[in-house]
Amino acid sequence: MNASSRVAAFAALLAALFGIAMVAGKAIDPKGGDARAAENAGTAPAMDGMADAGGHAETDVKAGGASAPPPGLAVADPKLRLVADRTTLPAGRTEAYTFRIVDAHGATVRDFALEHGKRLHLIAVRRDLTGYQHLHPTQQADGSWTVPLRFTAPGAYRVFADFTPEDGEKTTLGTDVLVDGDAAYGALPAPAAHATVDGYDVAISGAPAAGKMTKLTFTVTRDGRAVNDLQPYLEARGHLVALRAGDLAYLHVHPEDEATPGDRISFMTELPTAGRYRLFLQFKHEDRIHTVAFTQEVQ
Ligand SMILES: [Cu+2]
Missing domain, CATH: 2.60.40.10 (Immunoglobulins)
Structure with a gap:
């Protein structure tokens, strides 16, 4: 191939890919596909980028409207x-x-x-x-x-x-x-309203909905009696971490303190999406810290 036929072949290839991008764009979104497909074709000198221009169009639409990803998923942020x-x-x-x-x-x-x-x-x-x-x-x-x-x-x-x-x-x-070594991974336990640890029974109540601030309350009993003398742990009545199953997104929760009666620990929690989460509650009693975990399903 000489230089001019190589240019012609490249132009033909570009035209073909542009056509594919238009078709792909239409297939995904008949209303707005054309403009985005044209955009993709125009901004993608890299051949592997063009090969799935339709897929990119779809991703761009989602990324445009989405809020920031939850914390904990990245090793770095811009700062x-x-x-x-x-x-x-x-x-x-x-x-x-x-x-x-x-x-x-x-x-x-x-x-x-x-x-x-x-x-x-x-x-x-x-x-x-x-x-x-x-x-x-x-x-x-x-x-x-x-x-x-x-x-x-x-x-x-x-x-x-x-x-x-x-x-x-x-x-x-x-x-x-x-x-390193042989890891014996387990499945996530099914959601349950109670969990036990070190002789304590902890009940969870609250029905979190995706993306809504919800109050979650934990009640601690031992041998059927309310544990009314929980001690402060990290300047609160307890510490809660919520991790999303699948990607381990780390969700911040805020303890609700002063007004809570003795055997109860409450948190304001916002679980961003539907799916399963694992909640790790820590509380202090008789000078010992106890950790109990719950699976929470969010609809
Ligand atoms: Cu800490």
Whole structure:
């Protein structure tokens, strides 16, 4: 092929792809497909981009109207990044896990606001939503954070750093830690109104609807009697973390404190979409912290 026939062939190819994009656009959205297909064809010099121009048109429509993704799904946002010193840990051994929060210039962020009595909360859980841990790393002189970390069972774990930089916004960044070995993953337990831990029975009430702020209340009993003397834990009557099954999106919840009677712990929760979530409640009684988990179905 000489240069001019190569140009002609490329033009013919472009015309053909443009046609395909138009057809694909129409198939997806007969009303607005033409304009978007033309846009895709015009802005896609990369051949693999053009090959699924119709698919892109569909994605663009969704992305345009959607709100920001929930916290915890990303290791970085436009302002802050979580930088961990390791991505693996041996099963069953306690080792130091050290990480930094850095700004857009790569400088270590050192100043954090107190939230629930701590400047940074670290949540770790295996990707099948087992093995939940809630830890409080120690900040070192260079601004990095370190915590002794131990994962008993092999598998892929998600680690979330939950913090608010001084003069910044509440942020949750997440990263994976891989523990080599034979992982025996389990299915998510079915939703239930009760769960037990360390001899306590905890009941959950509240019916969250997708995207609506809902009050969730937990009632703690032991041997059939209300546990009225729950102790404060992290400046509240309890601590709750909600993780979405499937992607482990980390949903912020707000404890509702003062007005709650003795054996009850309430939170305002917004679960963004339909689907299943795993709720991890921690409460303190007789100087011990107990962790209990619930599967919550959102319609
Ligand atoms: Cu914490």
